[in-house]
Amino acid sequence: MKGRSAITAAVAALIFFAGYAALFIAPDESTMHEIQRVFYFHLASWMAMFTALSLAFVANVAWLVTRKPHWDWLGVSCVEVGVVSCTAGLITGVLWGRPAWGIWWTWDARLTTAFILWILYICYLLLRGLIEEPQRRASLSAIFGVFAFLDAPLVYASNRLWRTQHPAPVIFGGENSGLDPTMGKVLVVCIVAVMAMMVLVLIDRYRLERMRHDLDELRLSVDARGVASNTVLTKGLP
Amino acid sequence: MTTARAAAIVLTKELRMEFRARELLSTTVVFALVIVVLFSFAFDPTAGESRRYGPGLLWIAFLFAGSLMLNPSFAREQANQTLDALRMAPVSPFAILLGKMLANFIFMAVSEAILVPVFAVLYNISIGGIVGRLALVLALGTVGLVVAGTVFSAIAAHARMRELLLPLLLLPILAPLLIAAVEATASLFAEQPALDRAWLAFLAGFDIVFLTASWLLCDFLLEE
Numbered sequence: 001m002k003g004r005s006a007i008t009a010a011v012a013a014l015i016f017f018a019g020y021a022a023l024f025i026a027p028d029e030s031t032m033h034e035i036q037r038v039f040y041f042h043l044a045s046w047m048a049m050f051t052a053l054s055l056a057f058v059a060n061v062a063w064l065v066t067r068k069p070h071w072d073w074l075g076v077s078c079v080e081v082g083v084v085s086c087t088a089g090l091i092t093g094v095l096w097g098r099p100a101w102g103i104w105w106t107w108d109a110r111l112t113t114a115f116i117l118w119i120l121y122i123c124y125l126l127l128r129g130l131i132e133e134p135q136r137r138a139s140l141s142a143i144f145g146v147f148a149f150l151d152a153p154l155v156y157a158s159n160r161l162w163r164t165q166h167p168a169p170v171i172f173g174g175e176n177s178g179l180d181p182t183m184g185k186v187l188v189v190c191i192v193a194v195m196a197m198m199v200l201v202l203i204d205r206y207r208l209e210r211m212r213h214d215l216d217e218l219r220l221s222v223d224a225r226g227v228a229s230n231t232v233l234t235k236g237l238p
Numbered sequence: 239m240t241t242a243r244a245a246a247i248v249l250t251k252e253l254r255m256e257f258r259a260r261e262l263l264s265t266t267v268v269f270a271l272v273i274v275v276l277f278s279f280a281f282d283p284t285a286g287e288s289r290r291y292g293p294g295l296l297w298i299a300f301l302f303a304g305s306l307m308l309n310p311s312f313a314r315e316q317a318n319q320t321l322d323a324l325r326m327a328p329v330s331p332f333a334i335l336l337g338k339m340l341a342n343f344i345f346m347a348v349s350e351a352i353l354v355p356v357f358a359v360l361y362n363i364s365i366g367g368i369v370g371r372l373a374l375v376l377a378l379g380t381v382g383l384v385v386a387g388t389v390f391s392a393i394a395a396h397a398r399m400r401e402l403l404l405p406l407l408l409l410p411i412l413a414p415l416l417i418a419a420v421e422a423t424a425s426l427f428a429e430q431p432a433l434d435r436a437w438l439a440f441l442a443g444f445d446i447v448f449l450t451a452s453w454l455l456c457d458f459l460l461e462e
Contacts (some may be wrong), residue, residue: 004365048240058350116410116413120411123406123410130399132398139458140393140396140459143455144407146453148457154443157414158414158417159414159417160412162421
């Protein structure tokens with residue numbers, strides 16, 4: 001337990017340092033100035049979301065194939081963490097969009113895909129809340145998870161074909177693209193910090209799901225025993 | 239028994255049920271009609287405006303109607319546990335799913351065949367020269383709607399609040415289909431009607447992806 005507190009404290013410190021680095025260490029951006037500093041956490045949130053949801057897809061498929069309950073726990077944990085990262089990405093994006101583009105929101109391919117994904121995975125969580133039986137909940141939500149993940153590239157492609165405003169990749173794009181070396185370092189720190197936080201939350205969420213499962217099992221066994229003793233009682237009566 | 243034969247039997251059963259009850263088709267058509275009429279109050283249906291909003295409104299009406307119509311597809315098998323009986327039959331689960339998809343496709347197609355002429359009259363859009371091409375776009379879009387909708391109907395049937403849940407699961411997933419179908423329809427409603435092959439290919443791709451996924455996942459979908 002002590003080790004876990006130490007790790008949590010270390011991740012918290014890392015997040016604080018990343019925030020400090022993004023705000024004070026990173027150099028001023030030439031056209032957007034201060035507001036560009038939101039970018040470090042914006043990109044890091046999207047990478048966390050992408051990682052979490054990809055992992056959720058793997059967990060969903062693995063549950064369907066193997067039927068090992070820990071895949072189900074991993075699936076729901078990943079989706080929850082992914083939805084939170086997605087929310088962070090959307091909020092930072094909206095905050096950045098207003099000064100940079102002059103509008104809060106635009107229905108561009110990347111934004112729309114993120115938004116639809118956010119809705120789809122919230123629906124995944126809603127669906128889980130509405131199915132009682134654990135086995136069935138795991139299977140049906142895994143199937144929906146697979147469909148949602150498959151839908152993402154289709155949403156992206158359809159919007160790409162249709163209309164797009166989000167800047168093309170600036171960092172790894174073409175010859176004139178690239179990032180100031182200090183900015184690059186700050187970005188790496190932010191990504192590592194957000195990823196570390198994501199993993200930490202994911203592990204805790206996974207443990208919570210396992211405890212819930214254990215609790216359900218205990219309840220069921222207690223109920224079963226209760227029913228058994230009841231029958232004994234009724235049999236014992238004249 | 240081959241999958242095709244088993245699917246045909248399920249299809250016949252679904253059609254016979256609908257023919258005897260006649261509740262699904264009539265409610266779907268009237269519901270879509272209500273949406274079309276309500277939109278005419280929200281937007282001014284002059285010819286120019288209709289060309290702009292018409293395709294979107296038509297597909298929104300179909301998607302909403304579909305998300306309601308597809309609900310009973312599996313939900314009504316729950317009432318007397320008839321799904322268990324279907325599952326006990328020595329056929330592949332995909333045959334059951336496919337039979338229901340085909341039946342739902344027919345129901346949607348009939349509703350659309352009734353609704354499109356009414357829509358054309360109400361919104362002053364002449365569809366005389368584009369019937370064949372429009373039918374192709376409608377068919378490709380409806381396949382995607384019905385494939386995803388039938389699978390999600392099976393998912394929602396096991397949940398509480400399933401009537402509300404199915405549109406919630408289905409409509410966001412269909413966002414790419416809606417874009418593609420609306421754009422393809424809009425190119426047909428334009429002054430110079432033309433078939434947009436890129437969007438048509440996209441619709442076909444959507445259908446193939448979802449049909450393949452439901453074929454791969456149907457064992458898990460219909461398990462006990």
